[in-house]
Amino acid sequence: MQGFGLLSLLTWLPIAGGLVVLLLGDRFLRGARWVALATSLAAFGASIPLYTGFNGGTADFQFVEHFTWIPAFHATYYLGVDGISMPLILLTTFITVPVIVAAWTVIEQRPAQYFAAFLIMEGLMIGVFSAMDSLLFYFFWEAMLIPMFLIIGVWGGPRRVYATLKFFLYTFLGSVFMLVALIYMNLKSPDFSIASFQNLPLTMHEQYWIFIAFLLAFAVKVPMVPVHTWLPDAHVEAPTGGSVVLAAIMLKMGGYGFLRFSLPITPDASRTLDWLIIGLSLIAVVYIGFVALVQTDMKKLIAYSSIAHMGFVTLGSFLVYDIFAAHQSVQGAGMGITGAMVQMISHGLISGALFLCVGVMYDRVHSREISAYGGVVNTMPKFAAFMVLFALANSGLPGTSGFVGEFLVIIAAFKANFWYAFLASMTLILGAAYTLWLVKRVIFGEVANHHVAELEDLNYREFIILGALAIAVIVVGLWPAPLTDAMEATVQHLVQQISLSKLSP
Amino acid sequence: MSPTAEMASTTVTWASLQPALPEIYLTAAICVLLLADVFFGEKRRGLAPTLTLLILVGGALVTAELGNVSDRVLLFGDSYVADPLGQLLKLFGFATIALALLYSREYLERRGMMRGEYYVLALTSLLGIFVLVSANSLLTVYLGVELMSLSLYAMVAFDRDNGTAAESAMKYFVLGAIASGMLLYGMSLIYGLNGTLNLEKLAANPPGEPTLGMILGLVFVVVAIAFKFGAVPFHMWVPDVYTGAPTGVTLYLSTVPKIASFAFAYRLLAHGLGGTVDTWQHMVAPLAVLSMVLGNVVAIAQTSLKRMLAYSAVGNVGFILLGFAAGTPQGYQAALYYTIAYVIMTLGSFGVLTLASRKGFEAEDLDQFKGLYKRDPWLALVMMCLMFSTAGIPPFIGFWAKFNIFQALWATGHYWLILVGAAASVVGVFYYLRVVKLMYFDAPGDLPTGNPNGLAVRLVLVLNGAAVLALGLVPNALIQLCARVIG
Numbered sequence: 001m002q003g004f005g006l007l008s009l010l011t012w013l014p015i016a017g018g019l020v021v022l023l024l025g026d027r028f029l030r031g032a033r034w035v036a037l038a039t040s041l042a043a044f045g046a047s048i049p050l051y052t053g054f055n056g057g058t059a060d061f062q063f064v065e066h067f068t069w070i071p072a073f074h075a076t077y078y079l080g081v082d083g084i085s086m087p088l089i090l091l092t093t094f095i096t097v098p099v100i101v102a103a104w105t106v107i108e109q110r111p112a113q114y115f116a117a118f119l120i121m122e123g124l125m126i127g128v129f130s131a132m133d134s135l136l137f138y139f140f141w142e143a144m145l146i147p148m149f150l151i152i153g154v155w156g157g158p159r160r161v162y163a164t165l166k167f168f169l170y171t172f173l174g175s176v177f178m179l180v181a182l183i184y185m186n187l188k189s190p191d192f193s194i195a196s197f198q199n200l201p202l203t204m205h206e207q208y209w210i211f212i213a214f215l216l217a218f219a220v221k222v223p224m225v226p227v228h229t230w231l232p233d234a235h236v237e238a239p240t241g242g243s244v245v246l247a248a249i250m251l252k253m254g255g256y257g258f259l260r261f262s263l264p265i266t267p268d269a270s271r272t273l274d275w276l277i278i279g280l281s282l283i284a285v286v287y288i289g290f291v292a293l294v295q296t297d298m299k300k301l302i303a304y305s306s307i308a309h310m311g312f313v314t315l316g317s318f319l320v321y322d323i324f325a326a327h328q329s330v331q332g333a334g335m336g337i338t339g340a341m342v343q344m345i346s347h348g349l350i351s352g353a354l355f356l357c358v359g360v361m362y363d364r365v366h367s368r369e370i371s372a373y374g375g376v377v378n379t380m381p382k383f384a385a386f387m388v389l390f391a392l393a394n395s396g397l398p399g400t401s402g403f404v405g406e407f408l409v410i411i412a413a414f415k416a417n418f419w420y421a422f423l424a425s426m427t428l429i430l431g432a433a434y435t436l437w438l439v440k441r442v443i444f445g446e447v448a449n450h451h452v453a454e455l456e457d458l459n460y461r462e463f464i465i466l467g468a469l470a471i472a473v474i475v476v477g478l479w480p481a482p483l484t485d486a487m488e489a490t491v492q493h494l495v496q497q498i499s500l501s502k503l504s505p
Numbered sequence: 506m507s508p509t510a511e512m513a514s515t516t517v518t519w520a521s522l523q524p525a526l527p528e529i530y531l532t533a534a535i536c537v538l539l540l541a542d543v544f545f546g547e548k549r550r551g552l553a554p555t556l557t558l559l560i561l562v563g564g565a566l567v568t569a570e571l572g573n574v575s576d577r578v579l580l581f582g583d584s585y586v587a588d589p590l591g592q593l594l595k596l597f598g599f600a601t602i603a604l605a606l607l608y609s610r611e612y613l614e615r616r617g618m619m620r621g622e623y624y625v626l627a628l629t630s631l632l633g634i635f636v637l638v639s640a641n642s643l644l645t646v647y648l649g650v651e652l653m654s655l656s657l658y659a660m661v662a663f664d665r666d667n668g669t670a671a672e673s674a675m676k677y678f679v680l681g682a683i684a685s686g687m688l689l690y691g692m693s694l695i696y697g698l699n700g701t702l703n704l705e706k707l708a709a710n711p712p713g714e715p716t717l718g719m720i721l722g723l724v725f726v727v728v729a730i731a732f733k734f735g736a737v738p739f740h741m742w743v744p745d746v747y748t749g750a751p752t753g754v755t756l757y758l759s760t761v762p763k764i765a766s767f768a769f770a771y772r773l774l775a776h777g778l779g780g781t782v783d784t785w786q787h788m789v790a791p792l793a794v795l796s797m798v799l800g801n802v803v804a805i806a807q808t809s810l811k812r813m814l815a816y817s818a819v820g821n822v823g824f825i826l827l828g829f830a831a832g833t834p835q836g837y838q839a840a841l842y843y844t845i846a847y848v849i850m851t852l853g854s855f856g857v858l859t860l861a862s863r864k865g866f867e868a869e870d871l872d873q874f875k876g877l878y879k880r881d882p883w884l885a886l887v888m889m890c891l892m893f894s895t896a897g898i899p900p901f902i903g904f905w906a907k908f909n910i911f912q913a914l915w916a917t918g919h920y921w922l923i924l925v926g927a928a929a930s931v932v933g934v935f936y937y938l939r940v941v942k943l944m945y946f947d948a949p950g951d952l953p954t955g956n957p958n959g960l961a962v963r964l965v966l967v968l969n970g971a972a973v974l975a976l977g978l979v980p981n982a983l984i985q986l987c988a989r990v991i992g
Contacts, residue, residue: 072984
C-alpha cells in the first residue's frame with residue numbers, strides 16, 4: 001500500500017483541472033490557461049515520485065489501490081504500475097505539458113475547451129496505463145476516444161469530420177471485440193482483474209479467438225498494416241496538440257495492450273501466430289518506409305514514419321518465441337521486449353517533438369506541404385537546430401533515444417532469425433532517407449519564397465518546450481540505464497510468464 | 506385451490522388492499538384532476554400541469570412508503586400481483602412521466618395543448634401501465650394494455666388541427682388495434698388449451714415440448730408484444746408516429762410506454778409462459794436481430810432527427826429483446842436495466858428536442874442542430890453526453906446497458922447474437938456521432954440562439970444528463986437493484 005492514492009491522484013487531478021478550465025471558459029481565458037498549465041505541471045510533478053519511489057527489483061505491482069467498484073460484475077477499482085506501465089505514465093504527464101504550452105496563444109477558436117479536452121484526456125490515458133482491472137481498463141480505453149474525437153473534429157483541418165469519424169469508428173470497431181473477449185474470460189474466472197485472466201487456463205481454441213479479438217483492438221491502435229489507414233488522415237487533420245498526443249501516447253496503448261494482454265493471457269496462440277505479427281511488423285517497417293518516402297505533406301510523412309517505428313515495437317514484442325526456439329533458453333529473450341519498450345518511450349518523445357516542430361512552422365506559414373518551405377535555416381536558425389536534432393533521432397542516430405530501441409530490437413532479431421534482422425535493418429536506410437530528405441527540402445537550401453523569408457525564429461515559449469524534449473531525447477539516448485533497469489525485473493517476469501504454456505500437457 | 510384459500514383470496518379488507526395503493530391513489534387522483542380542471546381550469550391555466558406534478562410526487566411517496574412488499578402478494582382473485590419489481594417500475598413510471606410532462610410544459614403551452622384533458626390522459630395511460638405492471642392474469646394484461654394504448658392514441662391526436670398528428674394517430678390506432686386483436690386471439694388459444702387465465706397457474710405448468718396449439722398462441726402473443734415494443738417487422742408505426750406526433754407528445758411516447766412494454770414481455774413471456782421459454786426464445790431472437798440491424802442501418806439515412814431517434818428506438822428495442830432471448834433471469838435483469846437506462850437517456854434526448862423548439866420553430870431536422878454549442882452550450886453538452894451514452898460508450902450508462910446484455914448472452918452461449926449486437930452497435934455509433942458533429946463541428950448559421958425555456962426546466966435537463974454520467978461512473982446500485990427485483 002506504498003504511495004497510497006498516487007495513481008488515483010494522477011488520474012483524476014487532470015480531469016478535475018479540465019473541468020475547472022471548462023467552467024472558467026473563454027470569458028476567463030487568462031485564468032483558464034494558467035489553471036491548465038498548473039494542472040499539467042502538477043500532474044507531471046506528482047508523477048515523479050512514481051519513478052523515485054519505484055522499486056525496480058521486483059515485477060510486482062506497486063502503488064496499488066484496490067477498492068470495490070461494481071460488485072455485481074466482480075469488477076474492482078484496481079490501480080497499480082509495474083516496469084511496463086510506469087515509464088508510459090511518466091511519458092504521458094511529460095508530453096501533456098508541451099502540448100498545453102504549445103497551444104498557449106495559438107488556438108483562437110474556443111481555447112478553454114481545447115485545454116480542457118487535453119487535460120481530461122491526460123487523466124483518462126493515465127487511467128488506461130494504471131488500470132489493473134480489465135473492465136476498468138476498457139472503461140478508460142473507450143472513454144478516451146471522446147475527447148480525441150472532439151479535438152480532431154473541432155480544431156482540425158479541412159477534412160476533419162471525415163478523419164475524426166474514421167478514427168473513432170476504426171478504434172471502436174476494434175475494441176468492441178476486445179470487450180466481448182473480456183466478458184468471455186470473466187465467465188471462467190472469479191473477477192475481471194488482469195492478473196486472474198493471466199492465470200486463467202485456456203484451451204488452444206479459446207486462445208486463438210481471444211488472441212484475434214485482442215489483435216483487432218490493439219492492431220488498430222498501434223496501428224499495424226493493414227488497419228493503419230486511419231492514422232495518416234487523423235494526423236494530418238488533427239491540430240498540433242492532437243497529433244502530438246496521438247503519436248506520442250495513444251499509439252503506445254496498442255503496444256502496451258500486446259504486452260499486458262495478448263502475450264501473457266494467450267501465450268500459446270501468440271506462439272503459433274507470432275509469424276503473423278512479425279510479418280505485419282516487417283511489412284510496416286519496410287513497405288511503410290517506402291510510402292513515407294514519397295509523401296509531400298510533412299505531417300503525413302511523420303505519420304507514416306510513426307507506423308514504421310511502431311512496427312519495431314510489435315516486432316520486438318513478438319520475437320521472444322523465435323529466440324526461445326533458436327536458443328532453447330529464456331536468457332536474453334527479453335531483449336526484444338526491452339527494445340520495444342524503449343522504442344515506445346523514445347518514439348513518444350521524438351514523434352511528439354517532430355509534430356511540435358511542424359506545428360511551429362504551420363503556425364507561421366499555414367501550410368504543411370513540404371514544397372511550401374525551403375531554406376528555413378536562414379531565417380530560423382535555432383528552430384533548424386532542433387529540427388535537425390529530432391530528425392536525426394528519428395533516423396536512429398547513436399546518442400539519441402531513437403538509436404537505443406532500434407538497436408536492441410535489431411540485436412534481438414539477429415538472435416531469432418537473420419532475415420528478420422536484415423529486413424528490420426532496412427529502417428536504418430529508409431528512416432534516414434525519408435527523414436533527412438525531409439530536412440534537406442524544408443530546412444536547407446535557398447530561401448524558397450517570401451513566406452519563408454518573413455519567418456521569425458522561435459519565441460521563448462517554443463524554445464522551452466522543444467528544449468525540454470531535446471534534453472529528454474539525448475538523456476535517454478546517452479544513458480538509457482535508468483529506464484531499462486526500472487523495467488528489467490518486469491520484463492524478465494513477463495518472459496517467464498509467456499514461456500510457460502497454458503495448455504495442460 | 507382449496508376452498509379456504511379461495512375464501513381468503515376473495516375476502517377484501519382495507520388492510521389487504523394496501524399493496525394496490527398506487528393504483529387506487531392514481532385512480533382517485535385522476536378524478537380529482539378531472540374535477541378540478543372542470544371547475545377551475547378555465548381561470549387558472551397553469552393548474553393542470555402543477556396539480557399533475559403534485560399528484561405524481563405524492564404518488565411516488567405513497568408507492569415508496571406504503572407500497573412496500575417484500576415478496577409476491579396476490580390480490581383480487583389472484584389477478585393482481587404486487588412485488589418488488591412492480592414497485593420499482595411504478596416508482597420509475599412516476600418519475601419518468603413527471604420529467605416528460607415537465608420538459609414538454611412550455612411546448613404544450615405554446616401550441617395550446619396545455620389543457621386539463623391532456624394531463625388526465627397522461628395519467629390514465631400511466632394507470633394502464635400500472636395495471637400491466639401488476640398483472641397476474643391474461644385479462645389484467647389485456648386491460649392494462651388497452652387502457653394505456655387508448656390514452657396514447659388520444660394524446661397523439663390531441664393537437665386537433667394538426668393534420669400530420671391526426672394521420673399518425675390514426676395509423677397508430679389501426680395498427681395498435683390489430684395488435685390488440687392478435688393478443689386477444691393468442692390469449693384465447695392459451696386459455697383454451699390450459700383452462701386458466703391466471704399467469705401463476707400457467708407458470709406452474711410443467712416445462713416441456715408445447716403442443717401445436719400452444720405454439721400458435723405463443724406466436725400471436727409474441728407478435729403483439731413486438732407490436733407494442735416496435736420491433737422489426739412490426740415497427741412500421743414507430744417512425745411515422747414519432748415524426749407525426751407533436752414533439753412534446755413524442756417525448757412521452759418514446760419513454761413511458763417502454764416501461765410498459767418491458768412489463769408486458771416479462772409478466773407474460775418470462776413469467777407466465779416461462780415453461781415454454783425454449784420455444785419463444787426462437788421467436789424473440791430473430792425479432793431482436795432484425796430490429797438491431799434494420800433500426801441501426803436505416804437510422805443512418807434519416808435527415809430528420811425525430812425519425813432518426815425513432816429508428817434508434819427500434820434498434821434499442823432489439824437490444825432489450827436480446828435480454829429476453831437469453832431466456833435466463835440474468836437476461837431479464839439485463840433487459841430491465843437496459844429499459845431503465847434507455848428511458849433515462851431518451852427522456853433527455855427528446856427533452857433536448859422539445860426544449861430546442863420554440864414558437865414557429867420546430868427543432869426536428871438534423872440540420873436545425875447545426876452549431877448548437879454556440880447557440881445553447883448547455884443543451885448541446887447534455888445532448889452530446891446522451892448521444893455518446895446511447896451509442897454505448899463509457900463512461901456513460903448506455904455502456905453498462907449493452908455490457909449487461911452481452912454478459913447475459915455469453916452466459917447462455919448465444920455467440921451469434923453477441924456478434925450481431927456488437928456489429929449493430931458499431932454501426933449505431935456513426936449516426937449518434939453525426940449529431941455531435943452537427944452540434945459541435947458545424948457553424949451555427951442563422952438559426953435562433955438562446956433558449957426561451959425557464960431556468961428550472963433546463964436545470965432538470967442538465968441533471969438528467971448528469972445522471973446518465975453518474976450512473977455510468979458508479980453503476981453498481983442500479984444493477985444490483987435490477988438483480989434483486991427480478992430475483
